[in-house]
Amino acid sequence: MNTYSPSSDQFTPAHCDLHFNRVGYGAMQLAGPHVWGPPKDHAAAVAVLREAIALGINHIDTADFYGPHVTNALIREALHPYRDGLTIVTKVGFVRGADQSWMPAAAPQQLRDAVHSNLRKLELEALDVVNFRAPGLDGADGSSIGEALAVLAELKKEGLVRHIGLSNVDARQVAEAQRITPIVCVQNHYNLVHRGDDALIDALAAQAIAYVPFFPLGGFTPLQSSTLNEVAAALRASPMQVALAWLLQRAPNVLVIPGTSSVAHLRQNVAAGGLALDAAALAALNAL
Template sequence: MKGTQMNTSSTALPGGTWTLGDATVTRFGYGAMQLAGPWVMGPPADRDGALAVLREAVGLGITHIDTSDAYGPRVTNELIREALHPYPESLFIATKVGATRDAQGNWPTARRPEDLRKQVRDNLDSLGVETLDLVNLRMGDAQGTRPGPIAEAFETLAELQREGLIRHLGVSNVTEEQVAEARGIAPIVCVQNMYNLAHRHDDDLVDRLAADGIAYVPYFPLGGFTPLQSETLSRVASRLAATPMSVALAWLLRRSPNILLIPGTSSVAHLRENAAGAGLALSPQDMAELDGIGRP
């Protein structure tokens, strides 16, 4: 259920907007994973603070929130529901399925048709909606992508889409071959993979998706940097009197118009800092130095 009770700011967010399926969303979004407890398990230490972050995100004008019922589990979805339901018409909530949590905090895969149907139902229930805006099928494992067929799992989500439980489909933590396989089954509106200044393995994929009007949603915008790479990033950040995170986010927005950002935080101040930092102006010299970080 969506309503119109919550007002949003008219302040323009960096990057403008992107058409995601049948919705227009801000390219600067918010990832809710960090709102759960340590290791993404259990409730947050500061529940009121977590609710405040979500309300501030919408107040800033963010219309794209990324979550999963596996976070907590259920914790982030229930926080989103408590903070924002009934949801503004403009709010687009993306979730993901394909893994669950065990008592040790691991992420065991769960991609059998019955597993996926249960996860979709759980997301519907915890978010308090009749239809999920976007469901990403997460493949691979906690260590990264893994080759292998995607058809059975993705066909299950396509069936749930035809049943009216899902509006749009996407894929996450996938190889280029898996992207192609999924697109042969049903249209996708986004790919969500690890990608940043230091990890440019998806450069060609980003460009191909942009040409086809498909969003690319990177996670870990500062993950996997070596000391040498960090030195380059820090040098540019120091010259601009900015944080490395701000520079990394600004570079992603400049990299391609189909890149949607979902940086996460459990702090209102950090959320505001990320939103401001992503709008950092980068000169041709800055871009040239930054582009060299992930190049051979």
């Protein structure tokens, strides 16, 4: 595996002045079990964030409903004042119930409150990118998102949001949003064995819009495949490194944000950016 620096591989979306290193970091796993409460090891969580920056990551994904409020507070503690060029992407559209449930929260005042909460917790004057996390717990539900996007567009005009993205959406919802405001990124469930967004990725690539797969390593059910294991063994890499390398080679607009609460695992994830999959490896993986 080649030595890899995230800054050597960037993507700049259309309508955007942000340069994303394609290997980023997702902060969700820094919260406690089930993305609830504080981390088991506070010092380790802070260390992971600081190591991510030291490794050259310039793109951190978070949300105020992780914890809730936990990951944003950790990011501020570990990294504020923020290094120039660091992009923090957050999400609005959901809140957490006292029973740890995930509840849609897309009314206009709820979205405004969420943006202001993210600003306070992260100690920022403006949010770099805000993704609207559309309703639907098991994937895009196809509902209209126009009202929510109009609110975010207003917040953008007010200078509180710099760029707008989408999460948990289908192609029709993307098109609806684009009639209201430019979209710089789409964040959906996608990985080596969950490929329902293939056509959407290609369509977004043609428009120079970033595609950010969440659960790139399978989420709460890690990817399991004998083929994946065999390809990894031949490359002297871990299966998870191969899964990340496959995503990076899938399309140039794909950004990866694998999460971890371990510095050692973080380093392995970043190193995956230097893993090149040859035609035989790609063919085997694409056949899954």
